[in-house]
Amino acid sequence: MGFVIMECIGCLSNVVPAPVPQSAHIGIALSSRTLIPLKLFEQNITAIYFARLEDNQSDLISKLPPIPSNAKSGNRFYLLNALPGRYVAVAALEPPNVRVNAAGGPGSVGYVNRTPGSYVVFSKPLVALTEVKAEPGRLVFMGNFIVKAYVKLGEPDPDEVQLDTISHKPPENPSYNLGSVSKAEQGLDSRQQFLLKAKGDLGELGWG
Secondary structure, rough: OOOOOOOOOOOOOEEEEEOOOOOOEEEEEEEEEEEOOEEEEEOOOOOEEEEEOOOOOOOOOOOOOOOOOOEEEEEEEEEEEEEEEEEEEEEEEEEEEEEEEEEOOOOOOOOEEEEEEEEEEEEHHHHHOOOOOOOOOOOEEEEEEEEEEEEEHHOOOOOOHHHHHHHHOOOOOOOOOHHHEEEEEHHHEEEEHHHHHHHHHHOOOOOO
């Protein structure tokens, strides 16, 4: 089996596996901007978390823990070789940020400024927008989203979908922010642009 080297995604993987027959595949483009008083800051995202829904359920709360994306290129994230069915995106993972700051001139002692990673938990309206039906042998596109994440002092109360996602967040990421949709593009043009870039992202290992 061959592999295509891609970006490391939250230390989960740095390769793209060849497609498994009868598996389903999901793609989403997403950027996150953290809102603090009077300013929006672009955040690095290393993974998107997906939830699989039962075919006949009416809510957006999965009975299983969220599934992390397993391929990434830029702001494009993929869940490859998944079980077919209904899926939504429920969260994004921001990695820890480490900055080394020099104090003074040569010979001075620098200090390290560490910002912990964060789990950006999507609001119910945003989760609803991402719902797709993933079919065997196809790559389905959820959309191109910009998510606005709130810092603790300015965020609203979590809704029931966010509360469930928070209860299943990775234990190594104790902090979280609440995220709402700022922009969504799901038309034919955005889908075609995404699929064109996906061909370059996934390579020639039978992805077509």
